[in-house]
Amino acid sequence: MLATLTDKPSDQQGWIYEVKWDGYRALALRNKKQTKLISRNNKSFDEKFYPVFEAVKDWKVNAVIDGEICVLDSKGVAHFSSLQNWRTEADGELIYYVFDLLWLEGRDLTGIPLVQRRQLLCEILPDSSVIRMSEDLPGTATELFEAVAELGMEGIMAKRENSLYFPGERSGDWLKIKSNQRHEVVIGGFTINENSPKLFSSLLVGLYENKRLIYTGKIGTGFSQKTQKDMMQLFKPLKTSVCPFAEIPDVNKPSRFRHNPPHATVTWLKPKLVCEVSYTEITGDGVMRHPSFEGMRDDKSAKSVNSEKPTETKLISRNSKAIKRNDSTSEKYKKGMRK
Numbered sequence: 338m339l340a341t342l343t344d345k346p347s348d349q350q351g352w353i354y355e356v357k358w359d360g361y362r363a364l365a366l367r368n369k370k371q372t373k374l375i376s377r378n379n380k381s382f383d384e385k386f387y388p389v390f391e392a393v394k395d396w397k398v399n400a401v402i403d404g405e406i407c408v409l410d411s412k413g414v415a416h417f418s419s420l421q422n423w424r425t426e427a428d429g430e431l432i433y434y435v436f437d438l439l440w441l442e443g444r445d446l447t448g449i450p451l452v453q454r455r456q457l458l459c460e461i462l463p464d465s466s467v468i469r470m471s472e473d474l475p476g477t478a479t480e481l482f483e484a485v486a487e488l489g490m491e492g493i494m495a496k497r498e499n500s501l502y503f504p505g506e507r508s509g510d511w512l513k514i515k516s517n518q519r520h521e522v523v524i525g526g527f528t529i530n531e532n533s534p535k536l537f538s539s540l541l542v543g544l545y546e547n548k549r550l551i552y553t554g555k556i557g558t559g560f561s562q563k564t565q566k567d568m569m570q571l572f573k574p575l576k577t578s579v580c581p582f583a584e585i586p587d588v589n590k591p592s593r594f595r596h597n598p599p600h601a602t603v604t605w606l607k608p609k610l611v612c613e614v615s616y617t618e619i620t621g622d623g624v625m626r627h628p629s630f631e632g633m634r635d636d637k638s639a640k641s642v643n644s645e646k647p648t649e650t651k652l653i654s655r656n657s658k659a660i661k662r663n664d665s666t667s668e669k670y671k672k673g674m675r676k
Contacts, residue, residue: 338403338437338502338503338504338505338506338508338511339505339506339507339508339511340494340507340508340511340512340513341507341508341509341511341512341513342512342513342514342515342645342646343495343512343513343514344514345482345514346477346478346479346481346482346493346495346514347478347495348477348478348479349478351497351498351499352478352495352496352497352498353451353452353455353473353495353496353498354473354474354476354478354481354493354494354495354496355436355471355472355473355474355493355494355496356434356471356474356485356490356493356494357485357490357491357492357493357494357513357514357515358405358407358415358434358471358491359407359415359416359417359420359490359491360405360406360407360408360415360417360420360434361376361382361386361405361406361407361420361636362376362377362403362404362405362636363375363376363382363386363389363404363405363406363433364401364402364403364404364439365393365396365400365401365402365404365433365435366401367393367394367396367398367399367400367401367402368399369399372390372393372394374386374389374390374393376635376636377636377637378636378637378638378641380635380636382406386406386423386431388426388431388467389406389431389433389467389468392433392463392465392467392468393433393468395463395465396463396465396468397463398441398442398461398463399441399442399443400438400439400440400441400442400461401438401439401440402435402437402438402439402458403435403436403437403438403439404433404434404435404436404437404471405433405434405436405471406420406431406432406433406434407420407431407432407434408420408423408428408429408430408431408432409429409430409432410429412488414488414489414490415432415490415491417613417631417632418631418632420632421631421632421633422632430466431467432467432469433467433468433469434469434470434471435458435462435468435469435470435471436455436458436470436471436494437451437454437455437458437502438454438455438457438458438461439454439502439504441457441461446502447501447502447503447504448501448502449501450498450499450500450501451496451497451498451499451500451501451502452498452499454502455473458470474493478493478495478514481493482514482516485516486516486517490516491515491516491517491519492513492514492515492516492517493513493514494511494512494513494514495511495512495513495514496510496511496512497510497511517615518615518616518617518618519613519614519615519631520544520613520614520616520645521611521612521613521614521634521637521642522542522543522544522553522556522611522612522613522614522642523542523543523544523545523550523608523610523611523639523642524540524541524542524606524608524610524611524612525541525542525543525550525552525580525581525582525605525606525608526540526541526580526581526603526604526605526606527539527540527541527572527603527604527606528541528555528588528601528602528603528604529601529602529604530599530600530601531599531600531601531602532599533599535565536562536565536566536568536569537565537568537569537604538557538599538601539555539556539557539588539601540555540556540557540612540630541554541555541582541586541588541603542554542555542556542612542614542628543581543582543608544642544643544644545639545640545642545643545644546643546644549583550581550582550583550608551582551583551623551644552582552583552584552586552623552624553619553623553624553625554616554624554625554628555588555628556612556614556625556628556629556630557628558628558629558630559615559629559630559631560630564630568633571610571633572604572606572610575606575607575609575610576604576605576606577605577606577607578605579605580605581605581606581607581608588601588603589601608639609639610633610639611633611634611635611637611638611639611642612630612631612632612633612634613630613631613632613633613634614628614629614630614631615628615629615631616628616629
């Protein structure tokens, strides 16, 4: 289930709030015979994040759990770049913050209210330093949003208390409110500036709109030498003579921020790779201002990376389909659980 991006918090009744963890979304599938840890696009995390996999494997439960894998700093703040660079325990402690329970001991729980699913999840939570509950946050949405922004966290999640779980759907019953400008983008090429010692000078990136890749700018900061070396290995099989963008960007065009840019040559790439970028704003012509590379996103497919504009909070419907479905399905599942 996916959340709708909104422009600001709203202090309505009937919602719960959580930290928006800056990591990889992951489903844990556990029964007596098999354990799986998978990404949103069904990639295995079993080996990549082996401490989490082992913790789930030790969990004595038959269940499907939704959560987020992240790495915390000394202040308890998750940073995507830390997770991106994680290889072993020496790179930081992995945490699997769980927030929803979809299946338990043979029962489908997607049709019962969120607060009941979370209560059941709390009851079966293991005694583990790796697997932790993503707790409800006390206070109003406005207070919480200001607090997490001050701590440097990504934002907050707001979820309707009685919302049901619709796999794969983006719902107005789950909202995300970001404290900074972040987005996934598709890599369509890279540039090398004249006389530059770097492996590449910038990434050319875009977003899909109606199946067309629309150029949204150059990312020229946020890379270490090691990151560039690793990325060049990913680029090798994707090099192409064809520009993947709907319109060929002029990478040597002066801007109001740089009147005499260095001459750059372009290498186009097949649009298969996704990365995350932070930026200050989107200009009137749809280009990011001051973009900075945050890390690769191998948990998301390029075709799913679309333009995502915040919905005004006041426009979020109070009468969602989850509420309409609640009367017809919730009681059936509650009876099943009692049995």
